[in-house]
Each structure stands twice: as C-alpha cells, then as structure tokens.
Amino acid sequence: MLKFYMTFSIMLSAFAFQDISAQSAFVQTSNESQATLKRKVAIARFSNETQSGTSFLVDDSGDRLGKQASDILSSKLAATGKFMMFERSDKDEIDSEQILAGLKKAGVAVDYLIIGSVSEFGRSVDSQSQIFKRTKTQRAYAKVNVRLVDVETGRIIFSEEGAGESVNATESKVLTKTNAGFDQSLTDKAISAAISSLVSSLVENMTNKPWKSYLLSEEDGSYIIAGGSRQGIALGSILNVYKKGKIILNPQTGATLELPGKKIGAIRVDGSFGEDDFSEVSFTTLIEGSITEELQNYYISNT
The missing domain is CATH 3.40.50.10610 (ABC-type transport auxiliary lipoprotein component)
Incomplete structure (x- = not known):
C-alpha cells in the first residue's frame, strides 16, 4: 500500500511539473511574441x-x-x-x-x-x-x-x-x-x-508608441484581427481589447485629439491566415469581457 501511495504521489508531482512547465513556456512565448510585434x-x-x-x-x-x-x-x-x-x-x-x-x-x-x-x-x-x-x-x-x-x-x-x-x-x-x-x-x-x-x-x-491592431470582423464567435505570425503575433498570445477614447477638439490649436482608450477585455490568438505580410489576419477568441458596440469602436494592443 505504501509503495502504491509513493508511486501515485510521484505521478502527481510529474504531472504538476509538466503543467507548470507548459504554463511557463506559454508565458515566455507570449512575452516574446509581444516583444517582437512589428x-x-x-x-x-x-x-x-x-x-x-x-x-x-x-x-x-x-x-x-x-x-x-x-x-x-x-x-x-x-x-x-x-x-x-x-x-x-x-x-x-x-x-x-x-x-x-x-x-x-x-x-x-x-x-x-x-x-x-x-x-x-x-x-x-x-x-x-x-x-x-x-x-x-x-x-x-x-x-x-x-x-x-x-x-x-x-x-x-x-x-x-x-x-x-x-x-x-x-x-x-x-x-x-x-x-x-x-x-x-x-x-x-x-x-x-x-x-x-x-x-x-x-x-x-x-x-x-504601443503596438496596435484592429478588429476586422466577427465570424461564428471568432474575432478576426489585422496582422498575423509574420508581424510577430504568435499562436496562443493574449492581447488586450480597448474601447477607443472620445475624440475632442482642442480650440487652442484647432486639432482633434483622441482620449486614451479603456480596457474592456482580452482575446487569445487561435491561428493566422494570409498570403503576405499586409494581407495576413488572425482568428481570435474573446476570453475576457464583452464586445457590445460596432467593431470600429475598439482596438487591440499588447499593453
């Protein structure tokens, strides 16, 4: 009985170690992909x-x-x-x-x-x-x-x-x-x-300036964003979704200004598709928050 308990404990420890290693690898991959977004x-x-x-x-x-x-x-x-x-x-x-x-x-x-x-x-x-x-x-x-x-x-x-x-x-x-x-x-x-x-x-x-991308479309619960692996967006990367800030007019200069956006959620990159660097897109899943307005009111960032 003691032998079985020791064997079972060793197996649990091995699975736990593998899980921690996988999570560490995922975090490292995500951080590397975010650091190289072009x-x-x-x-x-x-x-x-x-x-x-x-x-x-x-x-x-x-x-x-x-x-x-x-x-x-x-x-x-x-x-x-x-x-x-x-x-x-x-x-x-x-x-x-x-x-x-x-x-x-x-x-x-x-x-x-x-x-x-x-x-x-x-x-x-x-x-x-x-x-x-x-x-x-x-x-x-x-x-x-x-x-x-x-x-x-x-x-x-x-x-x-x-x-x-x-x-x-x-x-x-x-x-x-x-x-x-x-x-x-x-x-x-x-x-x-x-x-x-x-x-x-x-x-x-x-x-x-923080890297940005944009929501292009929503298809069967998957959100399509601009950019893909060639731009440094890696499979499994977690990116933040922001709602664009209000656009105001500066009467002193006559220029329009966009206020900082507000984070409303996060997406996970599931895969990329495209013929070249500038036509490539990525399919993502919303894993946090909700998108309730038109897609052009949002943007994607790695910060």
Missing part, C-alpha cells in the same frame, strides 16, 4: 535638395541620391526585425499629404510614414606628393533630413538630421604610371553613414 512603416522616396547635377547623382527619373537614401534606410530598419517595410506604388511621390491620401485610398494600414531629403552632398580629391610616393585621398560627404509622420493623426512627431563621411586614401610610387581611379562606392558609403547616425532615434520613436 510596426508597419512606409518610406517616401527622399527628395534631392542638393544643387549638384552630375551624372553619378541622377538616374532615369533624375534623382539617384534620393532613391539611394530611401533604399538604405528601408534596409536598415528592416534589419532590426522590429518593422514591416511597405513598398509603395507611388515611389516618385514625396509630398506627405498626397502620400497619406494615396495610402488611405489603397486601403493600406501603416503606422508610420517616413519622409526625407538629401540636403547636402559633396566630393573632394586631395593629392600629396613626396619624394618616393604619391597619396590620393577621395572624400564624400552627405547630410540627410528625416521626418516621422504618425499616420493615424497625420502629424509629424519627430525630425532629425544626420551627417556622414566616407574616405578612401591610396598610395602609389612616384615613378609608376598607375593612378587610383574614381571610387563610386564612396557616394553610397557616405549616405549610409548619414542614415546610420539617425536610425537608432527613429527606431526609438517608432517603438515608444
């Missing part, structure tokens, strides 16, 4: 505000520097793993109001729009000759400006200027006929250095 970002093509018109600064559209700057920024932000970069169809458009109108018309829901310009660019070549050698130093310098627009409000919430320089020094013997050629890569490196100087500030500002 914001959706669109980058407008940078305008070229420099006065240079040399061939290496322009392409078929007349602006090579602007395209380089926007492409480099997009790559660096995507490399952080915190954002989903949206490739706009109106790549040549640089006006923020027209871009926001185009995004709304296309039904594309992004969190932020980045607008920028290459404000300065220059190159120089210095040569120094000594008795037995000759040194040629090529320099490229770039300065970029970025503005971060909150798509939900249409307001610029952050702006910054970044500068970068790239240098290539080569040596050759005086009696030789070889000379260092023009280093085209310095242009890319200078712009990349200028972009790199402000990426961390952009990331910080875009991740300060």
Whole structure:
C-alpha cells in the first residue's frame, strides 16, 4: 500500500511539473511574441535638395541620391526585425499629404510614414606628393533630413538630421604610371553613414508608441484581427481589447485629439491566415469581457 501511495504521489508531482512547465513556456512565448510585434512603416522616396547635377547623382527619373537614401534606410530598419517595410506604388511621390491620401485610398494600414531629403552632398580629391610616393585621398560627404509622420493623426512627431563621411586614401610610387581611379562606392558609403547616425532615434520613436491592431470582423464567435505570425503575433498570445477614447477638439490649436482608450477585455490568438505580410489576419477568441458596440469602436494592443 505504501509503495502504491509513493508511486501515485510521484505521478502527481510529474504531472504538476509538466503543467507548470507548459504554463511557463506559454508565458515566455507570449512575452516574446509581444516583444517582437512589428510596426508597419512606409518610406517616401527622399527628395534631392542638393544643387549638384552630375551624372553619378541622377538616374532615369533624375534623382539617384534620393532613391539611394530611401533604399538604405528601408534596409536598415528592416534589419532590426522590429518593422514591416511597405513598398509603395507611388515611389516618385514625396509630398506627405498626397502620400497619406494615396495610402488611405489603397486601403493600406501603416503606422508610420517616413519622409526625407538629401540636403547636402559633396566630393573632394586631395593629392600629396613626396619624394618616393604619391597619396590620393577621395572624400564624400552627405547630410540627410528625416521626418516621422504618425499616420493615424497625420502629424509629424519627430525630425532629425544626420551627417556622414566616407574616405578612401591610396598610395602609389612616384615613378609608376598607375593612378587610383574614381571610387563610386564612396557616394553610397557616405549616405549610409548619414542614415546610420539617425536610425537608432527613429527606431526609438517608432517603438515608444504601443503596438496596435484592429478588429476586422466577427465570424461564428471568432474575432478576426489585422496582422498575423509574420508581424510577430504568435499562436496562443493574449492581447488586450480597448474601447477607443472620445475624440475632442482642442480650440487652442484647432486639432482633434483622441482620449486614451479603456480596457474592456482580452482575446487569445487561435491561428493566422494570409498570403503576405499586409494581407495576413488572425482568428481570435474573446476570453475576457464583452464586445457590445460596432467593431470600429475598439482596438487591440499588447499593453
């Protein structure tokens, strides 16, 4: 009898340990998924505000520097793993109001729009000759400006200027006929250095605001929300449901403000479906609270 009791106790302890481990794993998975929820970002093509018109600064559209700057920024932000970069169809458009109108018309829901310009660019070549050698130093310098627009409000919430320089020094013997050629890569490196100087500030500002998603539909007791596994929404994640705050008018500025939302419940993610990052949705179950009003009066957050 004592042997049976000891065996039964050991089995109960094993099941309890497995249950605790499963709960711990679930909490860890949920926390990891919430920590990696990605914001959706669109980058407008940078305008070229420099006065240079040399061939290496322009392409078929007349602006090579602007395209380089926007492409480099997009790559660096995507490399952080915190954002989903949206490739706009109106790549040549640089006006923020027209871009926001185009995004709304296309039904594309992004969190932020980045607008920028290459404000300065220059190159120089210095040569120094000594008795037995000759040194040629090529320099490229770039300065970029970025503005971060909150798509939900249409307001610029952050702006910054970044500068970068790239240098290539080569040596050759005086009696030789070889000379260092023009280093085209310095242009890319200078712009990349200028972009790199402000990426961390952009990331910080875009991740300060809590992640949001929205209720799209209700089907047979299951609520469908925007976003899925590609955006970091993991199976089993618990997300909070908020009722949107009241929208008021600030008479001092003439701007409309949305008051903070109120938490009314929670949902559990049961699965995701979609062909790509921007069409993906998740099926969820309401596990706490109740949704009694139209779905557009609510939003989803991980906080």
